[in-house]
Amino acid sequence: MDKVLVTGGAGFIGSNLVDVLIKKGVDVVIIDNLSTGKLKNINPKANFLKYDLSTIDISELINILDGVEFIFHLAALARVQPSIEDPIPYHHANVTSTLNILYAASKSKVKRIIYSASSSCYGDSDKVPQAEDDETNPLSPYGLQKYIGEQYCSMFSQVYNLDTVSLRYFNVYGERMNLDGAYCLVTGIFARQMLNNQPLTITNDGNQRRDFTYVGDVVDANILAAQHPANLNGMVFNIGNGQNFSINNVADMFGGDKQYGEKRLEPFETLADNSKAKKILKWTPKGDLKKWIKNYKIELGI
Numbered sequence: 522m523d524k525v526l527v528t529g530g531a532g533f534i535g536s537n538l539v540d541v542l543i544k545k546g547v548d549v550v551i552i553d554n555l556s557t558g559k560l561k562n563i564n565p566k567a568n569f570l571k572y573d574l575s576t577i578d579i580s581e582l583i584n585i586l587d588g589v590e591f592i593f594h595l596a597a598l599a600r601v602q603p604s605i606e607d608p609i610p611y612h613h614a615n616v617t618s619t620l621n622i623l624y625a626a627s628k629s630k631v632k633r634i635i636y637s638a639s640s641s642c643y644g645d646s647d648k649v650p651q652a653e654d655d656e657t658n659p660l661s662p663y664g665l666q667k668y669i670g671e672q673y674c675s676m677f678s679q680v681y682n683l684d685t686v687s688l689r690y691f692n693v694y695g696e697r698m699n700l701d702g703a704y705c706l707v708t709g710i711f712a713r714q715m716l717n718n719q720p721l722t723i724t725n726d727g728n729q730r731r732d733f734t735y736v737g738d739v740v741d742a743n744i745l746a747a748q749h750p751a752n753l754n755g756m757v758f759n760i761g762n763g764q765n766f767s768i769n770n771v772a773d774m775f776g777g778d779k780q781y782g783e784k785r786l787e788p789f790e791t792l793a794d795n796s797k798a799k800k801i802l803k804w805t806p807k808g809d810l811k812k813w814i815k816n817y818k819i820e821l822g823i
């Protein structure tokens with residue numbers, strides 16, 4: 522791998538991916554509009570270009586892709602609840618940007634696009650663990666938009682002969698996860714509440730379960746998907762730890778007081794059947810949420 526583009530490289534997962542690629546000696550171009558990403562996350566050895574991918578001029582994007590072998594497409598507005606309140610900007614960021622990337626890539630010499638998809642496409646599935654061939658039933662504009670992105674990837678593989686692969690991440694946690702705002706993920710919310718000496722707020726009864734996946738494992742999955750020797754032709758992989766915890770369990774790992782109140786429409790249980798990624802990509806998740814939270818609490822001094 523010589524030269525790659527990472528979209529969303531100023532964000533939580535993208536910046537972790539960029540750091541590993543740079544350590545491996547890869548030439549990295551980042552495109553990010555800094556809507557949720559942060560300048561301080563950007564590796565100084567990367568070539569950072571500030572563009573909004575939903576409005577970028579396509580010929581300019583094609584020029585940027587000169588010499589790029591792989592695109593890791595992570596740029597997105599990645600929050601469920603705000604996408605319900607304000608679906609249109611989410612559509613531009615999540616669907617139009619993906620179409621622009623795919624179309625420009627189809628006009629260039631890019632070998633493969635590795636698309637960040639989401640387990641939110643499964644919705645409130647009764648069947649656990651969730652496998653890639655299970656029915657999809659997104660419960661938010663965000664979930665639907667990420668799923669449309671996957672379908673665009675698969676269509677571009679079939680119709681435009683552009684190799685793509687979609688990785689459906691399950692609740693990602695780890696270094697640089699977002700702690701700001703009401704709608705960051707539960708691990709970020711609990712960390713912030715612990716820092717502010719506030720009770721840990723739990724939606725519904727807290728018995729809902731989530732498969733939490735370590736960001737380093739998500740980075741590994743991206744790199745393995747890029748390095749896979751055969752064409753992946755729009756293939757979809759679950760990238761989840763394969764073990765889940767209730768939100769009450771996670772609150773206990775942080776150790777603060779709990780406060781119940783808000784009711785929300787959300788899946789009851791997410792759990793990845795990750796056997797396909799293990800078999801085909803040779804991916805092995807190594808994350809241990811309990812251990813990580815223990816160390817993170819020491820780091821934050823909470």
Ligand SMILES: NC(=O)c1ccc[n+]([C@@H]2O[C@H](COP(=O)([O-])OP(=O)(O)OC[C@H]3O[C@@H](n4cnc5c(N)ncnc54)[C@H](O)[C@@H]3O)[C@@H](O)[C@H]2O)c1
Pocket residue numbers: 528529530531532533534535552553554555556557558559572573574575594595596597598599613614618637638639640667689690691692693694699706
């Ligand atoms: N964090 C998770 O648990 C999770 C789970 C499933 C899927 N994902 C997917 O992984 C990817 C990365 O998520 P994250 O958690 O790192 O989110 P993040 O918000 O930290 O990163 C997203 C990045 O995309 C950039 N961006 C947004 N809209 C853009 C646009 N129009 N043009 C250019 N850049 C734009 C943001 O500024 C940000 O830096 C997203 O595609 C998300 O849907 C994340």
